[in-house]
Structures are given as C-alpha cells and as structure tokens.
Amino acid sequence: MARKHITPGKIRLAEVAKLAGVSPITASRFFRNPDALSAGKRARVESAAKELGYVPNLAARALASQRTEVIGVLIPSLTNNVFADVLRGIYDALDGSRYSIQLANTRYSILQEERLLRLFLAQKPAGLIITGINQTADSRRVMEAVDCPIVQIMEVGPSPIDMMIGFSHFDAAKAAIAHLLAQGYRRIGFLGARMDPRVQRRLDGYRAAMTEAALFDPQLIVTTAIPTSVTLGGTLFADLLAKAPDIDAVFCVNDDLALGALFECKRRHMAVPEQMAIVGFNDLEFMASSEPTLSSVRTNRYEMGRNAAMMVIETLEGRRPAEPVVDLGFSVMERQSSARRS
Amino acid sequence: MARKHITPGKIRLAEVAKLAGVSPITASRFFRNPDALSAGKRARVESAAKELGYVPNLAARALASQRTEVIGVLIPSLTNNVFADVLRGIYDALDGSRYSIQLANTRYSILQEERLLRLFLAQKPAGLIITGINQTADSRRVMEAVDCPIVQIMEVGPSPIDMMIGFSHFDAAKAAIAHLLAQGYRRIGFLGARMDPRVQRRLDGYRAAMTEAALFDPQLIVTTAIPTSVTLGGTLFADLLAKAPDIDAVFCVNDDLALGALFECKRRHMAVPEQMAIVGFNDLEFMASSEPTLSSVRTNRYEMGRNAAMMVIETLEGRRPAEPVVDLGFSVMERQSSARRS
DNA sequence: CAATCGCTTGGTAGCGCTGTCAATATCGGT
DNA sequence: ACCGATATTGACAGCGCTACCAAGCGATTG
Numbered sequence: 001m002a003r004k005h006i007t008p009g010k011i012r013l014a015e016v017a018k019l020a021g022v023s024p025i026t027a028s029r030f031f032r033n034p035d036a037l038s039a040g041k042r043a044r045v046e047s048a049a050k051e052l053g054y055v056p057n058l059a060a061r062a063l064a065s066q067r068t069e070v071i072g073v074l075i076p077s078l079t080n081n082v083f084a085d086v087l088r089g090i091y092d093a094l095d096g097s098r099y100s101i102q103l104a105n106t107r108y109s110i111l112q113e114e115r116l117l118r119l120f121l122a123q124k125p126a127g128l129i130i131t132g133i134n135q136t137a138d139s140r141r142v143m144e145a146v147d148c149p150i151v152q153i154m155e156v157g158p159s160p161i162d163m164m165i166g167f168s169h170f171d172a173a174k175a176a177i178a179h180l181l182a183q184g185y186r187r188i189g190f191l192g193a194r195m196d197p198r199v200q201r202r203l204d205g206y207r208a209a210m211t212e213a214a215l216f217d218p219q220l221i222v223t224t225a226i227p228t229s230v231t232l233g234g235t236l237f238a239d240l241l242a243k244a245p246d247i248d249a250v251f252c253v254n255d256d257l258a259l260g261a262l263f264e265c266k267r268r269h270m271a272v273p274e275q276m277a278i279v280g281f282n283d284l285e286f287m288a289s290s291e292p293t294l295s296s297v298r299t300n301r302y303e304m305g306r307n308a309a310m311m312v313i314e315t316l317e318g319r320r321p322a323e324p325v326v327d328l329g330f331s332v333m334e335r336q337s338s339a340r341r342s
Numbered sequence: 343m344a345r346k347h348i349t350p351g352k353i354r355l356a357e358v359a360k361l362a363g364v365s366p367i368t369a370s371r372f373f374r375n376p377d378a379l380s381a382g383k384r385a386r387v388e389s390a391a392k393e394l395g396y397v398p399n400l401a402a403r404a405l406a407s408q409r410t411e412v413i414g415v416l417i418p419s420l421t422n423n424v425f426a427d428v429l430r431g432i433y434d435a436l437d438g439s440r441y442s443i444q445l446a447n448t449r450y451s452i453l454q455e456e457r458l459l460r461l462f463l464a465q466k467p468a469g470l471i472i473t474g475i476n477q478t479a480d481s482r483r484v485m486e487a488v489d490c491p492i493v494q495i496m497e498v499g500p501s502p503i504d505m506m507i508g509f510s511h512f513d514a515a516k517a518a519i520a521h522l523l524a525q526g527y528r529r530i531g532f533l534g535a536r537m538d539p540r541v542q543r544r545l546d547g548y549r550a551a552m553t554e555a556a557l558f559d560p561q562l563i564v565t566t567a568i569p570t571s572v573t574l575g576g577t578l579f580a581d582l583l584a585k586a587p588d589i590d591a592v593f594c595v596n597d598d599l600a601l602g603a604l605f606e607c608k609r610r611h612m613a614v615p616e617q618m619a620i621v622g623f624n625d626l627e628f629m630a631s632s633e634p635t636l637s638s639v640r641t642n643r644y645e646m647g648r649n650a651a652m653m654v655i656e657t658l659e660g661r662r663p664a665e666p667v668v669d670l671g672f673s674v675m676e677r678q679s680s681a682r683r684s
Numbered sequence: 685c686a687a688t689c690g691c692t693t694g695g696t697a698g699c700g701c702t703g704t705c706a707a708t709a710t711c712g713g714t
Numbered sequence: 715a716c717c718g719a720t721a722t723t724g725a726c727a728g729c730g731c732t733a734c735c736a737a738g739c740g741a742t743t744g
Contacts, residue, residue, distance in 0.1 A: 102442065263631055380692065694735105
C-alpha cells in the first residue's frame, strides 16, 4: 500500500452516495446540476449529504474537471478607496455563489500585471477581472488565447479583450471643467498624482476642455508620479499657486488631493469658493460633508465591481450579456466649493 | 478510453522529468524542497522546467498532498481603511512566497464569521488570519480542533486560540483621554459608531479614564450602531452638543468621525482647539495635514497584517515564533486639534 | 572487510472527484 | 403493441501530483 489508510472519519462523495443508495456519479451530479436528478434521488442525496456533513473537496473537483471556480481579480492598489469600493461590489456579487475570488495587486505596474496574469491563467480560472485597458501586448495575447470570460473594469475604450465596464475618464474630466467654466471660472489649475493611464486621460480631458475654451496654459498643470494623499494635495496645490498665483479654480484628479487643497486654502485664509474653487474626482463620502462641501465627479465604483462579477457569472452560466461593453457614466456633483463666482 | 486524449501541448511534471532525465518524483521534489537534490539534477530539472515553461498544477498538488497553500483571511469589512492597510501588509508579506490568500468578509457578524470559517477549514487551509478575539464558542472549538497556524489580529487579549497580534484598544483610548486631561480639558465627549467589540473596548477605556478623573458623565457619550462615515461624525457631534453643550473636547473612535466633527465645528464657527478639542483614532494619513491638524492615536495596521502573515509562514516552516502574543502598541499623536487650553 | 549510516533516487499506488459514453427507464404518438 | 425520443443512471478510467517505502550508493567505522 502506497500510503496510510484512508482517514476513518473523512466523508467523501462515495460515503454520501452509499448512504443515499445511489452511485457516486449520481451524487456528484446532485452538487453540480441537481435538476438532472429525479426528485426522489435528489432528496435522498440531499439528506444524506446533510446527515454526514459532506463538503466537496474542491481540489479533487478542480483536478478531475480541469477547471476551477475561482475568478481572478487584478487591481493596481489595495489602499486606494476607489478599489475598495470596486472590490466590495465584486465580493457582494459573488457572495453565496459557487465562485470564489483570487485577488492580486499589480502595484500599478503592467509588467507585474503580466506576471500575475500568467500565474493566474496557469491555474485555469473560471473568469478574470482586470483593471484598465492598458495591458502589455503579451498580456493581451495571453488573455485572448485563454478560454474564460474576462472583464476589463474602471474605464471603457475601443477593442475590448472580451467584456468591459467603466466610464470615460476623458469625458468625466471634461465635464468637470465644463462645469467650472459654466460657473464663470477661467484660470483653472490641474492637480495630478500617480499619473496612471486613467489619470492621464483625465488630464487629456482637462486639456481638451481648456483648449476648446481657448484657456489652455501649461503653467496651470502640476503633476507628479508620487502616490496620492491628502498631504500631497496640499503640497501640489502650493506648487501650483507658486507657478500660477492668479488661478481661480483647481481640478484635482481625486478627492484626496481636493481635500488637501481645501486644507491648504484654509491655512492660507483663501475663501472657498470665493477666491478659489475646488473640484475633486470620485465623490468619496466625505466630499458631501466637508465645510464647505466639495464638488466632485461621482463614479459608480461599487456598481462597476458588482456588474463586472455578474457579467462573468452570466457568461459562465451561458447567458452572455447582450452588451459586452458597459458605460456606467458619471455625474458632476455641484457643491459649495464650485458655486458660481460672485 | 474514459476521456479524450491528453491535450498535446500540456506540460506536466512528467514532461519536465523526461527532459531532465530524472524520475517524476525527483522533479517534484525540486519544486518543493530543492535542497534535497544533488546539485547536478537540481540544475537539470531547473533548466528543463524553464525551457518548457512548466507551471505546477496546484489542484493536483493539493489533492495528492492533502493540503493547500492557501491562507484564509477573515475580516469584517472591505471598505474600512483600517483593514485595507492590514490587508496590504498581509499581501506584501506573502508576495513571492508560495502561499496565496483567500479573503472573506464577515460584515461584522460573528455568525457569518462562523459560517465562513467552516467553509475555509473544510478546504484545509495552510493557515488562518482572523480579526479580533470575539468569536462564537463554536468558532473557537472548530479552530482549536484544526491543525494549522491561526493568528488573531487587531487586538490582544487573554487566551489566544493560537497566536495573536494587535494592541489594547482599552489602553489606547485611555491614553487618548489622559492626553486630553493633561492638556486641561475636562468635559470630554465620546463619539462612537458601529460599536463593534473593539470600539466597545475603546469606550471602556474612555469610561475608565474619565471615572478615575472623577469626570465621568453618561451625558457625554453618543454612540450608534450605524457604520462610520465623515458625515455621521458631523451628525453625532451635533447630537453630542445638543445633549452636552458645555463640552470642551471630543474623543472620536475613529478618524472619519473626527474629521466630520471638525467640519461641524467649522460650520458652527467653533474654534478648534480653542473652543473644542478633537482627538481621533487610527491616525489615517489625512489627520496630519488637515487644518488644524488633528490629533489621533496611531495604530500599526500595516505591520499588524505583515507580521501576522509572517507568523503564519514561520510556523508553517517550523520556526514557530518565540512569542505567540505580540502587542504592537500605539502612540498618541498630539497635534493642533488638542493643543493646551489657553 | 563487513556492517552501518546518511544521502539521493525511484516505483507504486492512490488523493476524491468528474468526463465520456453506454445502458436503462420512461413516455407519447401512431 | 411498437417505435424513437428523451430523461436518468451507472461503469470506467484517469485528472497531475505526492506519500510512502525501498533501494542504490559511497563514505565511515570497528
């Protein structure tokens, strides 16, 4: 005998089948597709499984069926509130389903992403959720070759690998600037941190809006590769004021920067919005309850995660979503910090 | 033949072994314990694996070895910044190791936690990280029966299930109040939300400090079961002021509440700290850059996650940590919002 | 020089489940 | 009563890997 005898207390599918008086394969079917059983056997297997406290061995299942029930999720950051909301949506959608999540953090590196992707795909995931549309050419190739539903999240763009859900960062930033212009602001600064591809597209939206209004001026732009923080928002805003002391508004690529800018204004006794309008991005919870309340661009992060997971599940269950690319849009939340100029 | 023939392109351990000119079992050992091979074979297997792009099949490994290389992590919330930091620590510690993480969200329910725990343990995880010390009696029983390293995180207390890493929420809150008392504040309010066990212990710490100073007054306490938010901080603070208009300071069980209280002070044109001192808890990044800067109790969340994961790994590798219970402490960050009363 | 030891290596037999296909039961229609 | 179609069930083999045991081998020892 090659190994020690079977653990006596261990409950395997065979035990359940024997107690139910059916063959193991029938018991197996009960757990995967109960409708295929006759009502009588279904009830017998069910009660046998409950009586024995049977729990399927997922490793054995994965090995025999050559697939897993794991959905891989690749996100660039665990700290960022934005992804926390997306993740919550994903977990909520998968809660109670047979699928579980394998999470990995790319740290905003597409090379890391490629490495993690290969790692994931080698384990034959049931599906994949990946952030953004800027993968390496190799990553794309690998994903196109693989046979599982893939959803790109956080933004929409041309040529999805498979499915896609998000919104246009370009349009969202442009709309934020349009709002400021409509309120009468003219010298609108731009604050950007971490400059990942999506932030870059927000900058493009800003540039487009300002150029259309014939107000574009590179002096109005301050960016850095440093990860975002409230403190950084204050620092960058100070830099911006040094470069362009005559600005009357500032668009921040996220709400942390906006909050930092607000505090910096307070420190300088600049009235918001009278002397300085502020608009953020994402509309985190605190934006609506600061003093003054801060304008922002609301993005539907929870829904993005939730729908992405649901799109994967539906595809796996053969009900492929009618529309593979979903634009969740955004809305400009106009609050005190960008009220009309007096 | 029971199933279609082996996929031609598939690379299995056997292929690697053949190319390397060794037996499959020797190749297997290379991936699990390279030191057990002679230098020559080790190099041959290594280059064969690389040449073929071999990736082990984890399902087969788990089935054959009767264990997985998955560490289960049970946390109460995905949204809370505090857990985001802990998670980051865990992921960082496990990055590059053979272990992966299975995350589940208990939503602050110990019954959910028990359910998830059973689900996890049925899959024989390599280890387990679980939040807090308030598990159900059944959960405890189940965990004590299982043979894998378990780390309770976020707080320390008596009778660990296995290992434990955190700090005393009681002492931390007490220290925050001691600081306010030392600064001359006397009517110190308490703002609490979500009132989970750890927040409850912060309340106990507050009560102890106030009672010792003969300043305890139940009118000073405002709590709610509602999940925390900045907006809620403002609301609760307003409630507190209605109950006890003569307060001169407020201790908030987390930084979001503290920020909300600060904004509410601004709305009411109450000077901070002259008319109202504020102290938060956790010391999130923004506390140091608000205007005024906000005092808080710094907790070592990232380190907690990181060390917890490392404790699990070390135990798995036979180097059991000398000290199974680690108190990471805290520090009261004294900032403008609780400067000495003038 | 035989006995012993430690280190490496390999053979064998599953781990617990499911894909494939065949066999049987059931059923309505003619 | 017969036929084909459909619904249910089961037998078999094997998914890719590792636990267990045994054997080979050179070095060490009395």
